Amino acid sequence: MKHAGPSFNIADGYEVWLKISFLPSARYRPDVRVTRSRDGRVIFPFDGCPRPADFASHAEAVEAAHQSAEHWIRIDQTSPE
Helix, strand or coil: CCCCCCEECCCCCEEEEEEEEECCCCCEEEEEEEEECCCCCEEECCCCCCCCCCECCHHHHHHHHHHHHHHHHHHHHHCCC
C-alpha cells in the first residue's frame, strides 16, 4: 500500500503516514500506516484490521487517524511481535 502524504512522529521509534480521502458522499476517510522504525515492520494496517470510519470534517478525520496510530503504537510497545 502506497501512502503519499506527510509522515508524523507520534512516538519515538515509529513512523506514521496519513492520507485523508474526500469521498463522493462529502465525507472524509483517514488512511493511516504505522511502521516500527528499527526494523521497518508495518504495525498497521494488517490483514483483517478494522477499517476506518468516515467523518464529516477533515479535522475529525485527522484526529481519528492520530488516535488510531497512538492506539496501535501502545499495543506494539506493550506486546511487540
